[in-house]
Amino acid sequence: MSDSSTERGSAGFAAQGVVWLVVYVLVAVTPLLVALTADPPPGRSFWVEFSVGLGFVGLAVMGLQFAIVSRFSAVNAPFGLDAVLHYHREISYVAFAMVLAHPAILMVRRPELLELLNPVTAHWAARFGLTSVLALALLIAASVWRKRLGIRYEVWRVTHGLLAVIVIVTALVHIEQAGYYVDGPWKRALWIAMSAVFIALLVNVRLVKPIRLMRRPWEIASVTPERGSAWTVALRPIGHDGVRFLPGQFAWLRVDTSPFSVQEHPFSFSSSAERTDEVTFTIKEAGDWTSTIGSIELGTRAYLDGPFGVFSCDRNEGPRFVFVAGGVGIGPIMSMLRTLADRGDRRPCLLIYGNPTWDGVIYREELDELTERLDLTVVHVLDEAPEGWEGETGFVDRNMLARHLGERPDRARYFMCGPTAMMGAVEDALHELAVPGAHIDFEQFDLV
Ligand SMILES: Cc1cc2nc3c(=O)[nH]c(=O)nc-3n(C[C@H](O)[C@H](O)[C@H](O)COP(=O)(O)OP(=O)(O)OC[C@H]3O[C@@H](n4cnc5c(N)ncnc54)[C@H](O)[C@@H]3O)c2cc1C
Numbered sequence: 001m002s003d004s005s006t007e008r009g010s011a012g013f014a015a016q017g018v019v020w021l022v023v024y025v026l027v028a029v030t031p032l033l034v035a036l037t038a039d040p041p042p043g044r045s046f047w048v049e050f051s052v053g054l055g056f057v058g059l060a061v062m063g064l065q066f067a068i069v070s071r072f073s074a075v076n077a078p079f080g081l082d083a084v085l086h087y088h089r090e091i092s093y094v095a096f097a098m099v100l101a102h103p104a105i106l107m108v109r110r111p112e113l114l115e116l117l118n119p120v121t122a123h124w125a126a127r128f129g130l131t132s133v134l135a136l137a138l139l140i141a142a143s144v145w146r147k148r149l150g151i152r153y154e155v156w157r158v159t160h161g162l163l164a165v166i167v168i169v170t171a172l173v174h175i176e177q178a179g180y181y182v183d184g185p186w187k188r189a190l191w192i193a194m195s196a197v198f199i200a201l202l203v204n205v206r207l208v209k210p211i212r213l214m215r216r217p218w219e220i221a222s223v224t225p226e227r228g229s230a231w232t233v234a235l236r237p238i239g240h241d242g243v244r245f246l247p248g249q250f251a252w253l254r255v256d257t258s259p260f261s262v263q264e265h266p267f268s269f270s271s272s273a274e275r276t277d278e279v280t281f282t283i284k285e286a287g288d289w290t291s292t293i294g295s296i297e298l299g300t301r302a303y304l305d306g307p308f309g310v311f312s313c314d315r316n317e318g319p320r321f322v323f324v325a326g327g328v329g330i331g332p333i334m335s336m337l338r339t340l341a342d343r344g345d346r347r348p349c350l351l352i353y354g355n356p357t358w359d360g361v362i363y364r365e366e367l368d369e370l371t372e373r374l375d376l377t378v379v380h381v382l383d384e385a386p387e388g389w390e391g392e393t394g395f396v397d398r399n400m401l402a403r404h405l406g407e408r409p410d411r412a413r414y415f416m417c418g419p420t421a422m423m424g425a426v427e428d429a430l431h432e433l434a435v436p437g438a439h440i441d442f443e444q445f446d447l448v
Contacts, residue, residue, distance in 0.1 A: 017078030027064060031056030031194075034186050051105035056190070058098030059171045061091060062136070063194060065164065066201040071209075071252075071308065080310035082444050089143070096136055099171075103129065125177035132170040139163040153287075158262055168198055206260070209305070213259035216240045218302040220255065221278050223294065228360035230284045230328055231293045232270065235302055236277070243304060246314045247273040247339035248332040248415065248443070251306025253281065255296060259303045265289060268332035268417075268443065269307070273314075274342040279304075282362065284328035311415065311443040313340065318413035318439065320348040322405065324396060324426050326418020327355060330362050332443055333417060341373040349374055350404060350412075352396055354381040354422060358389070379404050396422060398429035409433045416442040 032053040068075070068088050076084055107113045116126035139160060142149065146156045172195050221236040237243075243251070250268040257263050271280040285291045313321055313336045321340075323333045330353060340349065355361045358380070367378050381392040381400070392400055405412070414430060416423045423442045430440055 014078065020075055020078065024064060028057055028060050031060050031190060034190050045109070047105055047109055051102045054098045054105070055102030055171075055175075058095045058102065059168070059175075060194065061095040061098070062164075062167055062171070063198050063201075065092065065095075066168075066198065066205070070201055070205050071305065076308055077310070081308050092140055092143075096140060099133055099136060103133070123177075125174055128170045128174035128177060132167050132174060135163050135166040135170065139167065154263065161262070165202070172198070210259035213254075213303045213305055216303070218304055220296050220298055220300045220302060222298065223296050225294065226282065226362050227364060228284065228327060228355065228362045230282055230362050232280050232282055233293060233296070234271075234278050234280045235304065242276050243279065243307060244276075245269050245273055245279075245307035246312035247335040248312035248314075249307035249309040249335075250311075250332070250443075251304045251308065254303040254305075256300045256302070259305075263289070264305070266308075268309075268311075268335065270331040270334045270338075272338035272342045273335065274339055282328060282331035282334065286328075309443065311417070311441050312336070313413065313415065316413050316415075316439070316441050318411065320412045321350070322409075322412045322414045323349065323351045323353075324414065324416040324418065324423075325351065325353045326422045327360075328362065329417030329419075329443070329445070331417070333415060334363055334366075336415065337367075337370050337374065337376065341370055346375050349376045350379065351376065352379045352381060352401070352404065354383075354396055354418065356383045358382055358386050377404075396426050396429075398432050401426070401429050401433060405433065410435050410439070412439065414440045416440070417445070420444065420446055 034056075065088055068084055079087075103113075103116075107116075116122045117130065119127050119130060122130070142151060142156060142159060142163075146153075151159075172191070175191055217238045218235040219238055221234040222232075224232040224234075226232055245251070248268065250266050252264045252266050254261060254264045267281040267283055269279055270282040271278070283290055283293050285293065311332055321336075323336065325333045333351065337349065337351070340347070351367070353361070353367070358364075361367075361380060367376075370376055371378060379392060381394070381396055382389065383393070385391070385393045394400075401409070409430070410433075412435075414435065416426055423444070427440055427442070431437070
């Protein structure tokens with residue numbers, strides 16, 4: 001890809017991003033505008049209307065959370081999944097504050113309304129409202145403290161989805177029950193539109209998308225053991241033309257289960273984006289599901305939802321590339337290296353690859369071969385060096401980077417994938433070496 005086409009591509013993503021932001025803000029604030037401007041019932045104070053508006057905005061933002069995590073490629077493309085998920089997390093606190101402010105303002109102005117907090121004596125509108133707020137508090141607490149509370153990822157994910165539906169449905173019923181919130185035609189129209197969009201999003205995620213995936217099945221073509229307790233899993237499309245992805249992107253994988261199942265895991269493509277006959281993933285044994293990879297039978301049905309992500313040398317091009325990988329973080333970087341090799345790309349590439357031991361270096365032999373097909377230098381960094389090892393050891397730090405980056409480190413494009421601590425340290429070191437933030441990309445495997 002030429003520099004000008006890359007710039008056009010980046011400009012396209014930036015424009016797309018701006019459009020989505022505008023749509024998002026409009027959807028989020030419209031309820032407040034409608035609540036404050038349309039048909040104010042006689043005798044209702046500004047504060048009552050304002051608190052109702054806040055409740056509506058909180059609900060709109062919560063509803064938008066479904067759109068945010070619905071994996072619409074067009075929404076994810078300009079920002080990247082990790083940025084989108086980060087936003088999803090942070091904005092939930094804002095929505096929670098708004099939802100809480102709604103009854104709080106009403107109760108401060110009319111303390112007798114505190115009685116509505118008693119679910120035994122309260123009317124149904126208040127009970128539904130209370131349920132919605134409690135479900136939202138539970139949802140946020142379980143997400144923030146999942147690991148500390150020892151909640152398994154799969155259990156958390158199902159509970160998270162159920163609680164989210166409860167939050168929205170009970171809030172919508174609360175609005176309908178309260179009645180006077182939807183008395184004017186504008187507010188009623190808004191309530192109906194919000195409910196309809198919410199149902200459409202649910203139907204899309206739980207029904208339309210799985211049906212679409214069902215029509216594009218894959219099968220396990222091979223499962224090959226690699227060094228470092230990892231496996232290369234190859235998938236072949238059945239009766240369709242496969243998937244086009246950018247090197248470094250990822251997909252959600254379901255193996256031996258229906259596309260309607262919630263048992264799915266994200267993995268980066270490790271194969272060349274130039275190959276269409278099959279795709280591979282490099283999967284490390286990290287927990288209960290990934291530990292069963294080695295026993296998957298050939299021919300087992302699988303489904304792929306993707307591609308997603310912005311971690312790709314095709315999205316952040318430059319005159320040379322520096323890759324920093326740790327352990328299985330080599331997966332998406334292998335995809336980029338293999339793709340560049342298949343394309344006959346001769347731009348200089350440097351790979352700094354950290355691993356605990358020499359025997360655990362995934363794709364060690366293939367990386368050697370790639371140095372023949374690419375202008376590639378591989379720097380292995382080990383925690384435990386074998387006898388006679390003269391290469392790098394320890395943490396990748398500023399000095400180690402400075403030894404290998406050569407002149408003008410600011411001109412290269414950097415792609416990092418590995419343990420969170422390693423990526424943070426390398427990013428800081430790169431900043432010290434005057435590398436602009438826009439030249440550094442990373443993929444985080446540990447999102448939740
Ligand atoms: C964008 C992205 C790309 C990834 N690419 C790779 C890759 O190429 N190779 C690789 O080995 N690993 C990759 N991972 C990590 C991989 O998804 C998890 O290791 C795997 O899902 C663990 O599943 P488990 O049930 O075996 O482990 P568990 O013991 O159940 O979970 C271990 C940890 O993995 C995370 N996790 C578990 N299930 C999921 C899930 N469905 N979605 C997201 N996170 C989950 C949780 O933080 C959990 O605490 C990637 C993760 C992300 C987010």
